[in-house]
Amino acid sequence: MTRNDSSRPARPKVESIRQLTRARWAILTVFLIFGMSNAAWLARIPSIRDALGMSPSQLGVALLAGAVGALVTVAAAGPFVNRFGGRAAFVTSALMFAVGFTFMGIGPAVGSVPMLAVGIFVMGSSFALGNVPLNVESAGVERRLGRTVLPQFHAAFSIGAVLGSLIGAACAWAGCPSRSSSP
Template sequence: MPTVSSARWALMAQFALFGLIQVSWMSRMPSIRDALELTSLQLGSLLIIGGLGSLVGALTVGAIIARFGSRNVLIAGIVGNVVGFGLDATGLLGFGLGFFIAGMAINGVCGALVNVPININAAAVEQRLGKAVLPQFHAAFSIGAALGALVAAGFAFAGAHVATQILIVTAVVTLLRALLVAPSMRLTPQSPVTTATGSVDADSTRDRNRNAVRSALGAWLEPRTLLLGVVLLAASLAEGAATTWISLAVVDGFAAAEATGAMAYGTFVGAMTVFRFVGTGLIDRFGRVAVLRVSGFSSLAGLLLFVFGPDLAVAWIGLVLWGCGTALGNPIAISAASDDPDRAGQRVSVVTSFSTISSLAAPPLFGLLADEVGARSALLVVGAVIILSLAVAGQARRRPAPAAEPAPAAAVDA
């Protein structure tokens, strides 16, 4: 187990760094809006550029991994982020909106190039251990996101320009990511030949013939995979809306300081992180479906408290319930898509593309609604998608991989 253990902890760190670099700049949305001299509607419309880049990445990353392997794709994503965030900082320093737009597009593509490889390898770790641990990797992402929010609050409190923050955070994260590439991708085979021990292919079958692309695209025809995508869509929309709009909702809705808005988001992430650690035991005991349904109701209740709460104290309680409810949707959907290791790469790519769809559609929608009804009320759209997710939660029921050896005992989903 030494290889699995080292890969597990290196992947934990990769998830944390992914969360940190993604959230640290997004927690400075008020400063970004002011630096670019945009309204909330214009900012929301601009964020769609990143969504388009993410969509391109999500739609192609399964085939790219099948051809080049997780490690090479991860390296490409890391290098691309350096370019993307550099362009973002250039635009925010007043050199032109075009730089910021280009950086958003590049970072959108590279987000998928980082996200899918680390999730595939994390799913391989879960399969090796024979118990639910994928939520812990997403908890590491949440820890990184909380740290990113704290970093943003610190830079904001110090009065530092958001471009300065972006450049410093990108440099530090890139260095750490580079050091972790080899150990985090340790389960990735270096050749298309299965090992003598029959170990799980962490690339989820880096397709061994000329039909690699066709095999990757075939997952788009599977009804269960698409419905799992709906589950992930709701979870990603709930989490993404919080990431992008909580700080603005607190600042605009309660006349609070920007640092308070960043700390509010930190509370959301903290609740989500704790429940991701607790949730692994709950999933093993009660099964994916039951946990997913209870989580959906918690997320919905918290969202309603945040939107309709009469003061910041009540809204803060809503943030905790919202964060707890949002915690497990993403890892449960990805774990369910990875039930068959030989098809996990293709299916995870499809399922995560629904997260990209939410990031593509949500910014302009929320921006428009925020200008019309306020940032808090605009978040009610998330509630409707959560209800849809509850209707298809049964698709997360565990399915054994075909022609595989019996898996270790796990909870039976009701």
């Protein structure tokens, strides 16, 4: 007779381990990209402010758009994930992320503070929507692996932030314009 010891978790199958490893690396990559993109953007804020001729208070109002976007979206993120699933929420977030960053780049290039603010708003919304399925999946991978890996995901964000800061600083040092110099 075989003994069924339900007190010990079953070992994952070989294929499951491969799938978990791929999921873990995918999540690490997303955290790294989030850290890089956010830090690279933050490093460029002074040149964006200067390119648009914004006062510190005007810059503060434009940056507030991101917090408002996140606040508006965070309340809807859970129900969105429940209704459409984590994959749909994450894909939607990634598309919003691309649109937000595009507007944040075009705004200063064409001298439009409203376009910059819309981009910042969409980025805040994207971040709030994407964090729900990302953190749910992170916790699920950790649970299925049976060991603590969440700190690795947050470390990937921090590594990305360092890399993004270096990229932003290098762009500033090289004099990369935030606004087109053509009339």
